[in-house]
Amino acid sequence: MHIVVPIKQVPETNAVKMDEKTGTMIREGVEAIVNPLDLYAIETAVRLREQYEGDVVAISMGPPKAEAALREAVAMGCDSAVLLSDKAFAGSDTWATSYVLAAAIRKLNNYDLVICGERATDGDTGQVGPGIASSLDLPVATYVGKIEKFSNGYCRVHRLIEQGHEILDVKLPAVLTVVKEIANPRLPTLRGKQKARKIDIPVWGVDSLKVETGRLGLNGSPTRVVKIFRPKLARQCQKHVADDDQAVVQAVDKLVAFLQQKQLI
Amino acid sequence: MDYKGVWILAEQSRGRVQRISHELLTRARQLAHNRGTDVAAMIFGHNIRQSDLQELIDRGADRVVAVEAPQLEKFLPEPYAACMLKIIADYKPEIIIAGATSTGRTLMPYVAVRANAGLTADCTVLDIEQETGNLLQTRPAIGGNILATIKTPSHRPQMATVRPRSTKPAAKQHGRTGEIVRLKAPAHCLESRIKHVGFIPNESEHSLQESDIVVSAGRGIGKAENLPLVQRLADELRAALGASRDVVDRGWLSYPHQVGLSGKTVSPKLYFACGISGAIQHLAGMQTSETIVAVNTDADAQIFSVADFGIVGDIFEILPVLCERLKQAGSRQ
Incomplete structure (x- = not known):
């Protein structure tokens, strides 16, 4: 089983403090962590690899320091990692992010499953998982709380919706977004940490991917943030x-x- | 760009139109008014009840387009996306809003990528920028610490999801007229690489979002063993039991109880916060409640800034006295 896990480095949102005067986020002293909901995706992927063999590749789009998030993914058991980093990617909204991640997954070529966290705790959109699926023209099952079995090229999953659990047979290759119910993320092992320290993490930029430059970064993003302000509580x-x-x-x-x-x- | 009209994605279950559709009509009417345009609803399903489609008209739609086929009875991303893309191609909507439901949150991004459209999730405020006619979409980000206003200047349609229960359903106006179009879904729109093979309904019908009163527990309860204290208050008030993210993360209550940005949005008549400090992430899920009562030991806790009535004190001392008083008040009636 070949699995790709797209992850994101995010600020530790519980620790975020706001400057009341300027209404901006105080970034100093705020730790950058692996999006907590991505840990469930990593855990799910590593467990499947342990059960069915194969490999797990973690990928992340972000600034050079996002490499640290990928090293943590390797420490948890991912076999390799690729960082997607280029100035041209800066300012991407979920559309442009899905586009670049999809291009990277296409380049990895050999995959049965793409497993994503349900959403990132900073943007909180949950749009990139389905966006990747759409960009790659793959089926997507969101809110997956359980992977029951694999048979005849299908994967049987439980999808948590408002009224209960849907049981779906999803044709592979496919994209799954997983929720907390699926597994308890493990802590990195000492051996994992050693591997993570040494592993070479290639960096792919615009030149490494088949992408149209007009679809990247801020220019390629349909949406624009026009204003940021503090919620009024009164x-x-x-x-x-x-x-x-x-x-x-x-x-x-x-x-x-x-x-x-x-x-x- | 000849895109026009405000469209909603109405949702159905077993042929019956769901409440979220009526909430979306409230938003859509307001936007259509500000934009000087009409409201239309698209709905995908099978054997959708005609009177429910008429009700969409009664509650504010000028046109309803129902695309039907047996394969559309339940949500599947590929056929639903194909149908929405067909609507986009045929009708060129300027704005499409959907509920931030398990369906809306899956379908909208899948479609937005194909349609090369801008999409904003979980909007709390939608408005029209008067000078440009662009949709202004305001949503919480960074764990609810900030609000961001987002627009889509040059891509159409402009797409957005809004949280269920974040607005009241649009009222029925009898005598409203509109056009109802029922279309048979074309075969090429029905291909799916996903099959439904079963369904397990929730064991306890979780009425958190439907309940008139919600009593929620925060980290102030200290440990899981203290939950019965809060549960007793919930029972006395015939309320649903909610929780902050801390309580769920610690495993004291399960995820379906979670209120907040990463849980459910509730808007009950009474929200009773027990030992909740009021992280913005939590406030984002409950601050539209009609009346908010908070009990917390910390007089400066942020929860008091959104509360109507607050007691600065220990829930372990206050809740038992309150439960006793409520019991007396109840037996006197």
């Missing part, structure tokens, strides 16, 4: 401090009266 909260038994009873009384007045109880 409600007049009546706050009651309940720091002893009596205050607790009083606060609860007021709350019950408030809920009754709003006809909520």
